Amino acid sequence: MFCNGKIIIAFTLVFLLLSCTHSENTKTEPVSVASDTSASEQINSPVFMYGIPTDSFDLVSGHIKRNGYLSEILLKHGVSMQEIDQALRNSKSIFDVRKIRSGNNYILFCDRDSIARARYLVYEHDPTTCYVFSFNDSLNITPFRKEIKSEIKYSSVTIETSLWYAMINGGLHPSLVGELSEVFAWTVDFFGLQKGDSFKVIYEEFFIDDKSLGTGKIYAAQFNRTGSTITAIPFIQNGKESFFDIDGNSLRKAFLKAPLQFSRISSHFSSARMHPILRIVRPHYGVDYAAPVGTPVHAIGDGRIISTTDEGGAGKMVRIQHNSVYATGYLHLSRFGEGVSPGKFVKQGDIIGYVGTSGLSTGPHLDFRFYMNGSPVDPLKVDAPPVEPVSEENKGKFEEIKTVVLSLLGTFN
Numbered sequence: 001m002f003c004n005g006k007i008i009i010a011f012t013l014v015f016l017l018l019s020c021t022h023s024e025n026t027k028t029e030p031v032s033v034a035s036d037t038s039a040s041e042q043i044n045s046p047v048f049m050y051g052i053p054t055d056s057f058d059l060v061s062g063h064i065k066r067n068g069y070l071s072e073i074l075l076k077h078g079v080s081m082q083e084i085d086q087a088l089r090n091s092k093s094i095f096d097v098r099k100i101r102s103g104n105n106y107i108l109f110c111d112r113d114s115i116a117r118a119r120y121l122v123y124e125h126d127p128t129t130c131y132v133f134s135f136n137d138s139l140n141i142t143p144f145r146k147e148i149k150s151e152i153k154y155s156s157v158t159i160e161t162s163l164w165y166a167m168i169n170g171g172l173h174p175s176l177v178g179e180l181s182e183v184f185a186w187t188v189d190f191f192g193l194q195k196g197d198s199f200k201v202i203y204e205e206f207f208i209d210d211k212s213l214g215t216g217k218i219y220a221a222q223f224n225r226t227g228s229t230i231t232a233i234p235f236i237q238n239g240k241e242s243f244f245d246i247d248g249n250s251l252r253k254a255f256l257k258a259p260l261q262f263s264r265i266s267s268h269f270s271s272a273r274m275h276p277i278l279r280i281v282r283p284h285y286g287v288d289y290a291a292p293v294g295t296p297v298h299a300i301g302d303g304r305i306i307s308t309t310d311e312g313g314a315g316k317m318v319r320i321q322h323n324s325v326y327a328t329g330y331l332h333l334s335r336f337g338e339g340v341s342p343g344k345f346v347k348q349g350d351i352i353g354y355v356g357t358s359g360l361s362t363g364p365h366l367d368f369r370f371y372m373n374g375s376p377v378d379p380l381k382v383d384a385p386p387v388e389p390v391s392e393e394n395k396g397k398f399e400e401i402k403t404v405v406l407s408l409l410g411t412f413n
Contacts, residue, residue: 073106154201249390267287300328302322334356
């Protein structure tokens with residue numbers, strides 16, 4: 001949890017980020033602060049679940065059995081088939097009972113007497129939505145949306161084996177790995193993380209009933225490696241939020257560092273490599289990423305597809321021309337992405353194919369090639385040009401946000 005000083009700094013950061021959009025006519029909802037309630041008020045106040053006072057009923061919970069029906073549950077608790085049928089008829093536009101999923105939870109609210117008749121059944125359809133079946137004077141079904149709460153949290157992890165395991169061992173939500181990989185996708189090689197590398201991050205996390213739904217907005221992040229630090233500072237420019245370093249240069253580059261996520265390098269760029277199948281020494285002008293068949297392969301930058309072919313040893317391959325200087329190739333695919341064809345323009349991050357083992361391949365992997373002025377270069381050594389930095393007119397506001405970010409990141413280890 002934040003101490004008071006951290007809360008003040010965090011909300012100052014949120015306010016500054018929102019204020020960047022004042023000229024965009026963006027509306028924000030007011031933040032409500034709960035007032036203190038006396039102990040006697042808390043004791044006398046009824047406890048509600050799904051809008052129903054729980055102190056008036058006995059609760060019976062369970063889960064929908066495979067090939068089970070709600071009628072089986074309700075008939076055992078005093079609700080007639082006619083009442084069930086009428087409730088479904090009255091609310092057929094609200095909920096289709098055929099969409100009930102086996103394994104999902106339900107709660108019965110039963111009278112506190114010898115009959116123990118069910119007055120309500122609450123069916124938990126998904127993490128955010130329940131359906132309340134009423135069997136009182138009114139026979140109907142009403143949706144109940146659970147309250148989604150958000151918290152501003154801060155965390156730091158140190159790499160022992162991988163970022164994924166560092167996050168899991170630290171009790172953090174797995175989605176934070178993906179969020180961080182997107183923030184630093186253009187500046188940090190996630191396949192080359194080393195023991196001792198560390199991350200700090202300030203972020204929003206969503207909860208329902210104290211259960212995490214995953215991470216939301218990242219307010220600040222920092223990557224540390226011996227001898228270097230990269231700080232990600234969020235800033236809104238031209239109506240779009242991006243992350244910038246402390247000098248105001250965009251962390252977004254012209255190219256992603258890798259064409260797929262969460263894999264490993266199985267073979268590096270080399271001018272003389274023993275081919276694993278042909279058993280002869282010859283150049284390997286690419287980087288091999290081992291990954292399961294079907295793993296999405298992304299275009300590392302904007303460009304136009306110049307070919308989609310099946311070229312013998314290279315297997316199914318996509319080539320993209322990014323500009324007059326740079327081009328890339330994606331080899332050994334199992335299949336091409338939807339709509340991928342020569343002449344089509346793709347955006348950075350678009351799925352252009354899926355990992356496979358076509359052509360001369362010992363197993364599923366992507367052979368990724370990078371060309372500069374028509375000549376192959378090591379993809380891991382390409383210094384991609386950055387996109388537009390913070391403009392002169394926005395530097396004052398950026399410096400304010402940077403000061404808050406650096407102060408907040410400095411309050412925890």
